[in-house]
Every structure is written in C-alpha cells, then in structure tokens.
Amino acid sequence: MLNCNNLYNIFEDNGLTFFTGVPDSTFKDWMEFLSDKEGLTNRIVSIEREAIGWAAGYHASTGKIGVVYMQNSGLGNVVNPITSLADPEIYNLPLLLMIGWRGEPNKHDEPQHKKMGRITLPLLDVLEIPYKILPDNLQDAKQIIKEMKQIAEKRSAPVALIVKEGTFEEYKSKNPIKTNYELLREEAIKSIIDNLNGSEVIVSTTGKASRELFEYREELKQGHNKDFLMVGSMGLASSFAAEIALQKPNKKILIFDGDGAAIMSAGNLSTIGYYSPKNLYHIIFDNNSYDSTGGQPTTSSTLNFEKMALACGYKSAKVVETKEDLIKTVKNLTDLEGPYMLIVKTKRGARKNLGRPTIAPVDNKKAFMEFLNKA
Numbered sequence: 001m002l003n004c005n006n007l008y009n010i011f012e013d014n015g016l017t018f019f020t021g022v023p024d025s026t027f028k029d030w031m032e033f034l035s036d037k038e039g040l041t042n043r044i045v046s047i048e049r050e051a052i053g054w055a056a057g058y059h060a061s062t063g064k065i066g067v068v069y070m071q072n073s074g075l076g077n078v079v080n081p082i083t084s085l086a087d088p089e090i091y092n093l094p095l096l097l098m099i100g101w102r103g104e105p106n107k108h109d110e111p112q113h114k115k116m117g118r119i120t121l122p123l124l125d126v127l128e129i130p131y132k133i134l135p136d137n138l139q140d141a142k143q144i145i146k147e148m149k150q151i152a153e154k155r156s157a158p159v160a161l162i163v164k165e166g167t168f169e170e171y172k173s174k175n176p177i178k179t180n181y182e183l184l185r186e187e188a189i190k191s192i193i194d195n196l197n198g199s200e201v202i203v204s205t206t207g208k209a210s211r212e213l214f215e216y217r218e219e220l221k222q223g224h225n226k227d228f229l230m231v232g233s234m235g236l237a238s239s240f241a242a243e244i245a246l247q248k249p250n251k252k253i254l255i256f257d258g259d260g261a262a263i264m265s266a267g268n269l270s271t272i273g274y275y276s277p278k279n280l281y282h283i284i285f286d287n288n289s290y291d292s293t294g295g296q297p298t299t300s301s302t303l304n305f306e307k308m309a310l311a312c313g314y315k316s317a318k319v320v321e322t323k324e325d326l327i328k329t330v331k332n333l334t335d336l337e338g339p340y341m342l343i344v345k346t347k348r349g350a351r352k353n354l355g356r357p358t359i360a361p362v363d364n365k366k367a368f369m370e371f372l373n374k375a
C-alpha cells in the first residue's frame, strides 16, 4: 500500500500539484490527504467532464499538467472533452488522469461496476490514451508516475494511471468538515417513509440513500416494488422520475436525491421546470458532501437549492432542518402542486453496518414496472 504523504512527494517532485475531479471511494484516503495538505490546489467539481475543463484551463494558464481523478464510472462522462478538447488532433493538451478501478475483473464488486470494470482498459485503448496501473509500492510508483508524466509532456496529450482498490494506506483528515444538522440522511429517509400514505413511487439516487431505503423497506417488510433504486448513473434519478411523473399523472412520484447528484445534473432542474410535472416531489438530502464516497465537500454550501428550483420553474420549494419540520412537511407534501423541491439539511455520515440491496437491478426494474403499470 502507498502512504499518501510519500506518494504526494512523488507528484510534487514531478511538478504535479494541481488536482481536480469527482471523488471515488477507491481514493478516499488520498482525497482526505489532499484536503489537509498545503501548497497544492484541489478543485472538487460537480461532474468529471467539468474537471477536464478546469485542468485544461490550468494548463493554458500555467503550462503545467493537471491531475484529473475520477471513478471509472466517470470515464464515459469525459469521452467528449478528451476527444474534442485535449486530444492531440485538436488542442493537444496534456493531462494525467487518475482512474479508480471499480469492478476490476475477478474481484467482487456491485453490479453497476461490473461492465465498466471489464471495459475500462479497452476503452482507454480505443481512446488512444496510454495508461499504467499505479503500483502499490513506492519505488515502482515513482518510476511509473515519472514515466507517465513524461509521456503526457512529450505527446502533449492525456495519459492515465489506473488505481486499484486498496492502493492507499489509511489517512484521516485532521480537519474533517462538520455539518451541524439534527438528522442523518437515514433518519430523514425513515421519517419520510413513516409519514407518506404508502402509495407513492420513489426513485432513489446512487450511493447510500438507496441502500438505506432498501434496508428500511426490508425492516418494515414492505417489499421494494414501489422503489426504483438507481444504483449507478449518478444524477439520473431526477430525469428518470420526471418522465415517469409525466407518463403517470395519477401517481405521486418522489425523488430521493443527493446534493452531489442534483448538482451533477443541475441542468435537469431546468428541464423539470420546463415540462413541469405536477405530481413530482424532488427531495434532496443536502449534507454538503459526496457522503457515499467518503464525505468530500460538494459545492452545495455556497448554493441555494431553493432559489435555484424556483428560478428553474418549480412551483415551490422549501428547506427543512429538523425532524419535526420534516414530518410536518411530509404529511401533506403530495397535496401540493409539483414540481416541488424539498431540501432536507442533513449531517454527514452513515451506519458502519449498512448493507447493500440484495435484489438484482433487473428484478427491481421488473417489479417496479409491474407496480407502475397496474391500473
């Protein structure tokens, strides 16, 4: 395993002190280290493709190479800017991609990572991006990082380091960011479920929100057919739910979203406002962080979701910070005209023993469609 400080020294020796990207649990410790370390720049952004723009801007203004980190699920999001901005046939911009390898073949991982895990290296081949796996010992890592940096420089084009799970030694931030709200996301989810009438459809976002919803339904023995657990495709819960709301005007459709996922698909708030489904209730659990990948900050602390929703054409929006206020609001939530946004301020964090959905995504979809299409 690599000690984060020692690894950073290698980056620094190679002039690599600018980092940007969307977090991944593969480099949770590395991200905590970057947040503590002085003398570097770390821009945590809202979607991977945006990070290519930040790193390209960094190169244009300094002549130096930026490091762009992402989970391999974000690789699809960067294909366009890689081929149309950084590519040697276009602007010829050097970048060092650091890609977390979820779903590595022959290792156990969640269903949504399997395909991308299998095609990560072939996809880099197709994109004509030279890559190496980041070794987990310092001596080899030093050699590979130097080599990849030189290739990026020589070709003035993107190169990639593939990061396997378990590459980094544990690192705990000395200044963890605090969110001083009453509720945890899981408590908020439970309060909402307890105060709905039970006929509502719920589309829940990527990460721990879906896992918590699944476990609570298990505990209550309610089945899962009214819930669509969007385990991958971060940010798409809102568009998926909005179309269902338009197609099924007699059903009440709720979105359980994260602040990170909502910001990742911020454009969709405007699309929702434009098509304006009256039966859509967009609930955002705003913990100011990408909690599911280790609690790295999102930009929600300087963003006003309520104003954003109204500016995008939602009928109304409200922020709640306490359990009491949440329960009061949920009791008659679906009597209101949508699209409606409810922002629930929550603390970071989740239970250590939180499980994962035990139903296959395709079975979840089948049961969900049966429920939706019942008269």
Ligand SMILES: Cc1ncc(C[n+]2csc(CCOP(=O)(O)OP(=O)(O)O)c2C)c(N)n1
Binding pocket: 022, 023, 024, 025, 071, 073, 074, 077, 185, 205, 206, 207, 208, 209, 232, 233, 234, 257, 258, 259, 260, 261, 262, 285, 287, 289, 290, 291, 292, 293, 298
């Ligand atoms: C395209 C893409 N990039 C990154 C990830 C990794 N990822 C999974 S969950 C998550 C954090 C989600 O944050 P948020 O929506 O705020 O919800 P929270 O975890 O805080 O409940 C991230 C970054 C992903 N699944 N897909």
